[in-house]
Amino acid sequence: MALSDSGAMHEDPDEFRAAVDRATAWIIDYFKHPERYPVLSRVKPGDVSRSFSPSPPERGRPLEAILDDFERAIVPGITHWNHPSFFAYFAISGSMPGILGEYLSAALNVNGMLWRTSPALTELEQVSLGYLRDMLGLPKDMFGMILDTASTSSLIAIAAAREALQDLDIRVKGMAGRSDLPPLILYTSRESHSSVEKAAIVLGIGQENVRKIAVDDRFRMDAADLERCIERDIASGKRPFCVVATVGTTSTTSVDPVPAIVEICGRFSLWLHVDAAYAGMAAILPEMRHTLHGCGSADSLVVNPHKWLATPIDISAFYCRKPDILRNAFSLVPEYLRTPEDPAATNLMDYGFQLGRRFRALKLWMVIEYFGVRGLQSMIREHVRLARALESRIVESPLFELMAPVPFSTVCFRLNPSAQACVAATESEDSREAASQELNEALLNAVNATGEAYLSHTKLNGRFSLRCAIGNMRTASRHIDSLWHILNEQASVILKL
């Protein structure tokens, strides 16, 4: 019981053991039969909240009863990212060693703000990010730090890029009301992630100072357009300061021409940050090392172990070649945080804006130790193989068409307009596109309503496309076979074949 008769807070180790055993049994069964649940939760907005009491309990309840509630009221409201037929957004995996790492990390409950507030947290973070850096083939001088998400990593990178403009002294003087401060310009492609623009909003750069560089027919940043934009901005008295290139864009997983961008950034002294949140991990395969070609010369780079490295969310690996600039941007040490180890030890609070930090390195280290480099490589290799197999089926099928190249494990496709009598018969391009969108949306909803697979969508050059992202460690050929079957079945219904 959580409350003794005296009303004092109380916990019972035997009860905890029983609850942990039950939870562990539930987890093992869950991974044995993930397909028992619909991938996409079927609850409607408000359903989950309505199944809870409007007020908290006056007296504590047994863990047993709380676990009953978990199964009864929470599991139905879960969209199962662990389902092997989760193909939406970027699929991820909660692996057993990763779960164990989360469990022990919660038990230790340490806060790694300073080296001395848990030396093992700070040092394991450096060790595990060193392993990952070597696996990715990045240079040894890249300083690594764990953050929650790629959004935070890119925000820190862009803040460092701003700090690198030493003559402007923005850390001290700020940006508002300064007649000596030209607009600072950030460059990224039209296909880059929304987190880049959001970082510009947070940092006071302003949306109108984010240049969305054109992409080529394969959705890669046009380096010549980048260069023209930079020159135009300089000529009009603006101050270019940062380029964010993407390795694996969110819609199509296209890869920007990083070596050419490195050269341009060098010439104009701009900070280059590479957002490789998903696709960067492919570089752990010897045959896909080229994925990060040129990225070793970037100033900073982010890759997410919680995306394609079987590590439970959240964990983002941020690498920076100029940790001194991070410190210049963020270090601010009040008296109560001074320690005798300064400056021999790394205090991670000096490299970003957050003070407290969870022990995320534990799960990453356990994942790398348990699967080994070979195991992790085999997962990524298999996902790429499955995506290529799906790509071939789409290319060969009269019903579907491929919408973008497939460099990794994400496939963009849609119903082939020529298979759609009602679409082909329509006059204008716009109305054909609208009709095609309607049919593809209907197909997407029909597939997702089966509960047997979950796809998401995107728009490519204004054209509505379905998107299948393969990234769960338990996804096998049979799941792709089944997806293909469902797609064809639902397409026949929608096209009334």
Ligand SMILES: *Cc1c(COP(=O)(O)O)cnc(C)c1O
């Ligand atoms: C997923 C993704 C992000 C966002 O990642 P978070 O960790 O959720 O912030 C950013 N950029 C790219 C290219 C991504 O694939």
